[in-house]
Every structure is written in C-alpha cells, then in structure tokens.
Amino acid sequence: MxxxxxxxxxxxxxxxAGAVAVEMAGLAHRFGKRTVFADVNAQVCAGQVLVVTGxxxxxxxxxxxxxxxxxxxxxxxxxxxxxxxALDAVTRRQYVGYVAPDLTLYRELTGAENLQFFARLRGLxxxxxxxxxxxxxxxxxxxxxDLVSAYSSGMRQRLKYxxxxxxxxxxxxxxxxxxxxxxxGMAMVERVxxxxxxxxxxxxxILGTNEPxxxxxxxxxxxxxxxx
Amino acid sequence: xxxxxxxxxxxxxxxxxxxxxPAPTPGLQGAWWKWAVGxxxxxxxxxxxxxxxxxxxxxxxxxxxIVFFHVPVAILSYVCYAVAACYAIGTLRRRDLRADAKSxxxxxxxxxxxxxxxxxxxxxxxxxxxxxxxWDPREISIVIMLLLYASYLVLRxxxxxxxxxxxxxxxxxxLVALIPxxxxxxxxxxxxxxxxxxxxxxxxxxxxxxxxxxxxxxxSFLAFTLLFVWLFQLRYRxxxxxxxxx
Amino acid sequence: MGRYADTAGNRAVSxxxxxxxxxxxxxxDEARALLAKDLRAELRTKVALSAVGVFTFSALLLxxxxxxxxxxxxTVDILRLPEPISRDALTAAMHPAWDAPSKxxxxxxxxxxxxxxxxxxxxxxxxxxxxxMALRLSMSAGAVYAGKLAFNLLLILAVAVIVTPIxxxxxxMPMGAPPVFLLVMFxxxxxxxxAATIVAALxxxxxxxGALYGAIGLPLLVVFLMLLLNAASAVFIIDPAxxxxxxxxxxxxxxxxxxxxxxxxxxxxVWED
Numbered sequence: 001m002x003x004x005x006x007x008x009x010x011x012x013x014x015x016x017a018g019a020v021a022v023e024m025a026g027l028a029h030r031f032g033k034r035t036v037f038a039d040v041n042a043q044v045c046a047g048q049v050l051v052v053t054g055x056x057x058x059x060x061x062x063x064x065x066x067x068x069x070x071x072x073x074x075x076x077x078x079x080x081x082x083x084x085x086a087l088d089a090v091t092r093r094q095y096v097g098y099v100a101p102d103l104t105l106y107r108e109l110t111g112a113e114n115l116q117f118f119a120r121l122r123g124l125x126x127x128x129x130x131x132x133x134x135x136x137x138x139x140x141x142x143x144x145x146d147l148v149s150a151y152s153s154g155m156r157q158r159l160k161y162x163x164x165x166x167x168x169x170x171x172x173x174x175x176x177x178x179x180x181x182x183x184x185g186m187a188m189v190e191r192v193x194x195x196x197x198x199x200x201x202x203x204x205x206i207l208g209t210n211e212p213x214x215x216x217x218x219x220x221x222x223x224x225x226x227x228x
Numbered sequence: 229x230x231x232x233x234x235x236x237x238x239x240x241x242x243x244x245x246x247x248x249x250p251a252p253t254p255g256l257q258g259a260w261w262k263w264a265v266g267x268x269x270x271x272x273x274x275x276x277x278x279x280x281x282x283x284x285x286x287x288x289x290x291x292x293x294i295v296f297f298h299v300p301v302a303i304l305s306y307v308c309y310a311v312a313a314c315y316a317i318g319t320l321r322r323r324d325l326r327a328d329a330k331s332x333x334x335x336x337x338x339x340x341x342x343x344x345x346x347x348x349x350x351x352x353x354x355x356x357x358x359x360x361x362x363w364d365p366r367e368i369s370i371v372i373m374l375l376l377y378a379s380y381l382v383l384r385x386x387x388x389x390x391x392x393x394x395x396x397x398x399x400x401x402x403l404v405a406l407i408p409x410x411x412x413x414x415x416x417x418x419x420x421x422x423x424x425x426x427x428x429x430x431x432x433x434x435x436x437x438x439x440x441x442x443x444x445x446x447x448s449f450l451a452f453t454l455l456f457v458w459l460f461q462l463r464y465r466x467x468x469x470x471x472x473x474x
Numbered sequence: 475m476g477r478y479a480d481t482a483g484n485r486a487v488s489x490x491x492x493x494x495x496x497x498x499x500x501x502x503d504e505a506r507a508l509l510a511k512d513l514r515a516e517l518r519t520k521v522a523l524s525a526v527g528v529f530t531f532s533a534l535l536l537x538x539x540x541x542x543x544x545x546x547x548x549t550v551d552i553l554r555l556p557e558p559i560s561r562d563a564l565t566a567a568m569h570p571a572w573d574a575p576s577k578x579x580x581x582x583x584x585x586x587x588x589x590x591x592x593x594x595x596x597x598x599x600x601x602x603x604x605x606x607m608a609l610r611l612s613m614s615a616g617a618v619y620a621g622k623l624a625f626n627l628l629l630i631l632a633v634a635v636i637v638t639p640i641x642x643x644x645x646x647m648p649m650g651a652p653p654v655f656l657l658v659m660f661x662x663x664x665x666x667x668x669a670a671t672i673v674a675a676l677x678x679x680x681x682x683x684g685a686l687y688g689a690i691g692l693p694l695l696v697v698f699l700m701l702l703l704n705a706a707s708a709v710f711i712i713d714p715a716x717x718x719x720x721x722x723x724x725x726x727x728x729x730x731x732x733x734x735x736x737x738x739x740x741x742x743x744v745w746e747d
Contacts, residue, residue: 032391070610071747093611104604108515120507121612123499320743376693383690386680397676400740404672407732408697415725421704
C-alpha cells in the first residue's frame, strides 16, 4: 500500500507498513534503594512474540511500562524503532497498544463512549460500523451502550483490548494477557496475537506473564530474577 | 524456543563519589572564613548598640537599632526562596536528587529566617507603636511567606516515601508558588487597598543613612548572608552523610 | 505542542509510513476531546457539581442569616461633615458600614471555598480510579493541562454566574460599573481556576486528601484574594481613573495569567513519571 504524504496531511491506511523493532540494552530499574531488575538485554524484531516471565515482584509490569514509554529506566536504554527511526518515550506511546491490570478505562462512560474518546485522541473517527466491528472483535458486541461500571471484570479486560487495538499499533504490550478472561476470551487473545504476527509490515508483541500456557505463545523468552 | 536468561544483577556500585566537603563555594572552603564571619557578627552586634546618633526611623530613637538585624533577616528570608527556586529548576532539568536536597534546605532555612524576621519586626512594632501585631502589609507579607514555606514542607511530608516523586512535586511547587512569592515581595506591600504603618523605603533615602549607620548595616547584610551559606553547607553535609549511610 | 510537532531528527513522524492515526491531532483537539469527556462524565455523575452546589447553598444560607442585621448598619464619618452638624447632613452622609468592596470580598471568599471543594475532583478522580495511565498513553501532557483547566474554568464560571446574582439579592451588593464588574469577576475566575488546577494536580499526584489540597493551595489563594479585594475597591468607585483600573484589574488578571503560564510549563513534570 502506498502512503501518500501531502504536506502535513497524511492519509494513511491504518494497517500499512510500520516495521518495528525493539532493543533493550543494559536495562535496569530501581525504586529508591530497591533494585527491581538489572541488566536486561534483548532484541525483538517484527513478527515475533517475546515473553517476559519471572516471580512476583520481579518487575515484569515495570519493564512493560518502561517499554511503553511511561517510565524512564534508571539505567540502560530502550530503543523502539518504527521504520528504522528510533522514537523517544513520548512519541513511542502512539505506536503502542497496552493492556495491563492497572490500566483502567472510564467507569462512568459506556464502552462505546470510551472507545470513541480514545479514538478521537488518536485522530481516528469511529464510524458506527467501525465501532461495532471493534466491539465484536473483542466479543463485546451489543454491550457498547452499557456503562463500564456495569461490566464484569472479564468484559473490562476485553474492552482494554479494544482500546489497545484502536489504532492497530505495531507494538503490542500485554501484561497478564488473559487475566479475568474465560475460554472465549483466551481464544480472542490468541486471535489478536496471530493478527499481530501477520500484520502487514510486521507487528511485535511483548507479553508479561507467568501462565505456562501463555509462555508457550512466545518465540523468545526473558526471565527476570528478583533484584537485590 | 530460545531462552534468553538475564545475568544476575551486577554488584552494587559504590555511591556516586561525593566529595567529603559539600559543593564548594568559590573561596569559601575550610574553617578560616567561619572565624571571619564570627568576628564580623561580633562587630555587627557591637556596632548595632554603639553606633553614634540614633537611627531615626520615623522618630524611633533607640528602638530603631533592631533594624540592623531585622532588615537583613527579612531580605534573606526572600532570598532563600530565590535560591530554592534556582535549585528547583536544576532538579527538574537534571532529575537530580542532590539539587532537590539543596532546594529543600534553602526552604528550611527560609522558614528560620522568616520566623526571625517576624519576631524582630513584631518587637519593633510593639516598642514603636505599642501593639505587637497590626496586620500591616509587610507583616501580612512575611506571614504568608511563612505559610508558603510551611505548605512546601507539608507537600514534601506527604510524599516522603518516594524521593523521586517528592523531588519533582516539590520543585514544581516552588516554581508555581514563585508567582505569589513575587507578588508578596513587591506588590502586596504597595497595594493601595492596604494602608501601611511600615516605614516605606526609608533605607533607600540617603538622608536617613549616615556613614556610621551604613558602616554597621552593610556588614550586617554580609554577616547574615554568610551565616546563611554556613548553615546551608552544614545541612547539606548532614544530608550527604545520611545518604552515604543508607 | 501537537504530538506530531516533535520532528527533531525523528524520521518516523515525517514522510514515510506512519502506522497509526488517520490524521495528526493538535493539542487543541486533544484538550477539547478531554473537556467533552469530562463534561459528559460530570453531567452524568454530578460529583463535583453536587459538592460545589451543596457547599455553596449552605454557605449562602448561613451568610444571609449571619449578615441580616449587619446589612442594616449605617456609618458616617463625622469628622468630614461641616460644623454645625445637622440631622439632614448626617442622613445624607450615611452609608452602609458593610461597604460594597467588603461584600465583594465576602463573595469571593465564598467562591474560593466553593472552588476548593469541587475543583480538585478532575485530577483526584483520574488518579484514584487509575485512568491516568490510559490518558498518558493517549494524550500529551500539555493537552491534559489545557483540558482540565478549561473544565475547572467552566465550572467556576458556572458557579459564579449562579451565585453572584443570588448573593447580590441577599446582601444588596451593587453592581458598580457593569463592564468593570464583569471584568473583575472574570479575572477572578481565571485566577481561581488557574490556582485550583495546578494545586489539584500536585495534591492528586501526592495521593493527598482534601487537607493537603487546602494546605498547598492556601498561600496561592491568600495572595489572590488580596489582589482581588484591591481590584474590588476599584469597581465601586464612580468615574475611576483608567490608569487605576488598568493597574488594579490588570494586576488581578496578571496573577491568574502568570500562574497558568508557569503551571503549563511545569505541568509535564507533575504528570509524567
């Protein structure tokens, strides 16, 4: 697909190219005196799935947060490249789809309103069909009009996926991907992973988990030890 | 499936090499200058009581002698804030906990000087106009300054368990509160809505300052400023030792 | 301040393939979206509105009870009257003891407390429910500040618009010169919203309670109130000199503008980790 660029207006097919690569070098993070993890090195290319495992408190969530550009690491560097150009932490967030237990969406809005709000922030206008498609993809079809406060925890998790996938990001970061999900939900996650792998131009997924079943989904694995 | 193991955490590096003396102020190292400050302060105290002719602040007579202490301390209480603001900018730009410590120390000393200024000012008012507190603009200004310092310390106390967050929030607060501080120093005492008992700008008018008077006042400024630097260095050294112990 | 404005050596943003977003989003659009979302959420849950509303209603009630007799007290400066003092001269020279600038001062104290009971909601709610992360992933910090400031400004303007006429009825405060009056009220709202927003952001990040919010905000508010009372005294003068108006009202407005400027510059450090 050709991307036309006319001045500052870019009409881009949202699933077009975006070859992404992630590189971590000597990454370490400390909270005060407590070292969460140290000396993490990895290189991940498009089309791959990286799994981060480790005991509780070993810093999986922290690592994912750093990768998303939400937290600067105490030491080391994270380089996320999209189409060869390295992105700084703030710009990186636009290219990231993030799902985590501590991510919350607005309870006082409906599922549809949440998606429309976040879509608007990304410069997307969700038509009615697009909205229905987004909800159907995560198995929330017909529940878009309910307030998120009325959702079950599994439904909230599904909505988080819808949020993460709004802009079809090249980099998907999933912290405990199947938390609160039933069997259908787990199948949905597997579909998402497959779609990300098959993404034109290449998509990359990094999972943080301890579930053996989810660990199977990865091509490469990093194990974090509890820091001193 | 290839597995990439992380290496075990690297051995803990020794703390960043901190000099045993705090960040050196040019020329102010060692003990010699502290002796000099001590002597200077003795001179100031003696001069304050011995300077010939009375300091004629609105006919204040001998009670005006407190001015030699009150004015430097009051000005210093505002200067402390400026120092804290500079270090706050440094904290935000470099994400440096040392700059944050310096900022906090400057604010703590600001509380000290603010309290001294309030007390000396109140004493002067009590002797001069027979009432220790008048809600006059400069008095209001110094009290709100004290409130500002106190709020800063309250904010720091609320986030005390996360040093990095505390550094950022304190620095931002210092910079945001710079606006009210500036207004307090320059605008509030001159608001037409507030009447003033405080002698306006008496120091600046040359007819009020004889040579002997200047001979005590200017050294007093110097002495108190150096005292501030000394206290600052002491507090910073304590902080460094605490850091090293942890 | 647009998210795509950072082109310093960042080739992924310019030219070639950009995998996300059909169009660039300016900070203004982001802020507007946030404001719309906040308004919708607020109209649905009415948390801040009810906090402010209940407080304001109770305060007005108490105020009207407490000042019922105070309003009637008249005062006269005998020393200014020519000798011999006649009853007519006295009656003509009498004016309310609780004069118009003081009434406006009381109104603003009320509004300050109203602000501080309701304006923290915007940030504290985000922090408590944990939606900060989703916002940080989707918006630039500057746009968040702009959106929240706009929300708080609208809220305080709404409160001012509703409360002021009621207050004027209760206390008999005159309007003075309408354009000057409106300008002072608007400048006051700007200053109040500016102070309240940054303090709310700081207190929310410090996971503080309402007590912390009040403690941090108090010095900012006290200076603001003094400037406001000074400007209030200018509102009720007949034929004020323009330079006096510019100085007093300009001073009040400048406080708000300066606070907002510094807040906008430093907000990023509060918002981001």
